[in-house]
Amino acid sequence: MPAITVDELTKRFGQTVALEALSFQVEDGEVFGFLGPNGAGKSTTINVLLDFVRPTSGSANVLGMDAQRQSREIRRRTGVLPEGVELYDRLTARQHLEFVIDSKDAADDPEALLERVGLADAIDRKAGGYSKGMAQRLMLAMALVGEPDLLILDEPSTGLDPNGAREMREIVREENERGATVFFSSHIMEQVETVCDRVGILRDGQMVAVDSVEGLRSSVDGGTTLQVTVDRIDDDALQAVRSLPDVTDATVESQAPPTVVVTVDGSKTAVLSVLEDRGIEIRDFETTEASLDDVFQSYTTDTETEVHAQ
16 A cells, blocks of 8 residues: 555645645655655645645545544654744753654653764753754654654755765665655755655646656656767767667767767667777766756756656
């Protein structure tokens, strides 16, 4: 059974359509990345899943339960790191965690949780004196209470320095290895690319792509870029490269030494072989794949892009 099923979900705020017939699934035990530009509907989707917002039409099912009718049990089994929610300035980290532990009837050790997120030294400091990064670490610790079946992380690296972001990713992997499903909403491509099994891209309240990172890369026009540094190049050799079935473009980028830039969707070895067969010396080569940022830009700025879902 999928951990999350969203079916024809629509949400209107007055004349504003935040979600329009949105449908997708998050499989049990996967790390699912949820991407989209500001205003795409990511936060509204999360709020519907947690029953903070009621949909205009459609349905959402979380952990096999109806998101509206069984929201209390869903929240008991779900850890949430929300975006933009402030801590209680007068309470310490220990007190924040004790409140969540009591509310979930859990038996976690606050000190162990804070040690895990790198905040043990501030356990009895009031949260009003925390930096943004410290506050984010505390909210992550709160999300981990009770070993939840589902983690919903909304922009989890906000305020974290590179080390903090790396530690957060490690915790996500550990929780997933424990068996938790992770719903990871972020606009930072590197974070999503590193930890997610599949990625969904939201635009204007609709899911425009769902696939693995590799699948999304291959869906973007351009494929892999192969840069080959050679001792020389001529028009015949360049035309031979262009005639290969997997090559969509080939140009000479520089002349000192010559660098041939080839866009190829299949075998890169064939490109090198064609050049060598013509007596051209290969001095160096490197490949560059489309980044997740390239994919994101393609799906969120090109109105002609068709939905690609698996």
